[in-house]
Amino acid sequence: MTTDFGVDTDSLRVPDDIARIIMTADNWDRVDDVIYPAGTWLRQNMPVGRGHVDGYDPVWIISKHSHIREILKDLETYHSGDENFMLVTQEGDTYLRNMMGGRVTSPIDNLTPMDPPDHAGHRAAQADAFTVEAIRKYEDTFRELAKNSVENFIGTGGSCDAIANLTHHYPLRVIMQMMDVPESDFPLLERLTQETFGGDDPDIVAESGAEAVSPETAARLWQEAVDSFYDYFDEMVQDRLANPRADVATAIVQGRLPNGELMTPKRQNHMLSSLAIAGHDTVNAALAGGILGLARHPEQLALVKSDPSLIPGLVDESLRYGTPTKHFMRSATRDVDFHGVKFAKGDRIMVLLFSGNMDEDVFSDPESFDITRRPNPHLSFGFGRHICMGMHITKIEMRILFEELLPRINTLELDGAFRRKRGNFVTSIKTLPVRFTTP
Numbered sequence: 001m002t003t004d005f006g007v008d009t010d011s012l013r014v015p016d017d018i019a020r021i022i023m024t025a026d027n028w029d030r031v032d033d034v035i036y037p038a039g040t041w042l043r044q045n046m047p048v049g050r051g052h053v054d055g056y057d058p059v060w061i062i063s064k065h066s067h068i069r070e071i072l073k074d075l076e077t078y079h080s081g082d083e084n085f086m087l088v089t090q091e092g093d094t095y096l097r098n099m100m101g102g103r104v105t106s107p108i109d110n111l112t113p114m115d116p117p118d119h120a121g122h123r124a125a126q127a128d129a130f131t132v133e134a135i136r137k138y139e140d141t142f143r144e145l146a147k148n149s150v151e152n153f154i155g156t157g158g159s160c161d162a163i164a165n166l167t168h169h170y171p172l173r174v175i176m177q178m179m180d181v182p183e184s185d186f187p188l189l190e191r192l193t194q195e196t197f198g199g200d201d202p203d204i205v206a207e208s209g210a211e212a213v214s215p216e217t218a219a220r221l222w223q224e225a226v227d228s229f230y231d232y233f234d235e236m237v238q239d240r241l242a243n244p245r246a247d248v249a250t251a252i253v254q255g256r257l258p259n260g261e262l263m264t265p266k267r268q269n270h271m272l273s274s275l276a277i278a279g280h281d282t283v284n285a286a287l288a289g290g291i292l293g294l295a296r297h298p299e300q301l302a303l304v305k306s307d308p309s310l311i312p313g314l315v316d317e318s319l320r321y322g323t324p325t326k327h328f329m330r331s332a333t334r335d336v337d338f339h340g341v342k343f344a345k346g347d348r349i350m351v352l353l354f355s356g357n358m359d360e361d362v363f364s365d366p367e368s369f370d371i372t373r374r375p376n377p378h379l380s381f382g383f384g385r386h387i388c389m390g391m392h393i394t395k396i397e398m399r400i401l402f403e404e405l406l407p408r409i410n411t412l413e414l415d416g417a418f419r420r421k422r423g424n425f426v427t428s429i430k431t432l433p434v435r436f437t438t439p
């Protein structure tokens with residue numbers, strides 16, 4: 001028996017070295033020379049394959065753009081919340097299950113692990129806060145924040161770390177302003193977002209005061225950060241229920257389900273805290289992808305400087321090139337024949353968003369940074385009914401930052417080696433030394 005893509009169904013085990021590269025957190029600081037080649041091997045040789053790594057649940061690894069879309073759009077067959085929606089070690093999952101005494105996703109009650117029938121109504125209850133029209137009213141605020149970040153960057157005098165001086169602080173400030181969070185609380189929330197996604201990165205673990213990187217440390221750090229978010233946002237929920245104001249937090253807390261009722265208090269809280277978590281490191285990673293792309297491809301910088309109507313293309317290409325969220329997990333709700341591969345009910349499925357974004361059947365010369373790609377159907381925001389709620393916020397805030405930055409620089413180049421964060425879920429560049437000249 002062979003699959004639709006010509007692989008013998010008895011030999012669908014992903015080679016162990018490739019499975020280890022893709023599934024563990026260890027190699028994500030080496031995207032160009034380790035991760036991308038592994039993704040290319042999978043797309044070319046085993047677009048659907050079973051990965052086995054000691055200490056992890058076995059998973060089906062899906063690497064082609066079309067297959068990823070097929071899975072993400074079928075919410076009935078592929079659930080997000082029956083198992084963890086990110087791939088962590090079995091030890092990490094066990095830690096979370098024991099802590100809440102239930103499903104591994106019990107600590108998180110936002111949209112991400114929600115499946116039909118709950119998902120649609122809860123998404124609709126908040127949707128008005130995320131439309132392009134709703135976000136346009138924040139454009140002036142975004143521009144003020146972008147000007148500050150760009151001023152800070154230019155003020156370094158021509159050479160600096162673009163993450164620390166340009167891309168890192170801006171997205172959190174954007175989301176905090178939209179939620180009307182007092183400025184004195186920014187440092188706390190900033191630290192928590194780092195710890196939420198940083199449990200696999202040695203530097204972040206060290207800063208948190210924990211001993212060493214281990215599955216237990218990663219799970220514990222994550223749980224502590226998420227718990228602190230919940231405590232912080234409890235107060236905000238109560239406040240916005242009692243004193244509604246014109247911010248996103250009020251729109252979410254006061255959102256009505258199709259039956260006219262408010263969401264449960266736990267869900268109100270988790271929907272709010274998910275914005276701070278979802279809207280910080282992801283946007284930082286996309287902006288960093290854009291800065292890296294422009295620094296590596298000076299002709300693209302010259303092109304967009306001469307024609308600012310290409311900035312939306314630069315935004316999309318930065319999202320593709322930076323792919324902030326490397327994977328998402330689903331699990332099969334029934335036995336499925338997927339292009340000749342038999343998924344059993346309960347099997348876990350890892351969709352590689354980064355690999356879909358590098359699929360040569362969809363993107364010509366995928367490793368090059370090309371702001372003129374039309375269309376640019378990248379999968380950075382996912383696909384289907386779980387597609388990122390914050391995508392318009394992201395695109396608008398990125399566009400504004402580039403609009404403010406581009407007229408202020410003439411050239412931009414890498415100034416030494418850059419470093420990426422470890423971790424297989426949301427990861428970004430952590431230091432990006434650049435040199436630039438100004439007009």
Ligand code: HEM
Nearest residue numbers: 111112278279282283286324380381382386388389390394
């Ligand atoms: C570059 C920036 C961002 C990236 C790459 C990104 C990525 C994603 C992805 C891949 C998903 C789909 C998850 C799935 O299929 O299960 C998602 C969902 C979501 N994102 Fe984003 N995100 C970004 C920014 C934001 C921002 C700024 C916000 C809010 C302020 C946000 C809020 C959400 C929410 C609420 C969901 C859940 C939607 C649902 O499950 O129905 N995201 N995001």
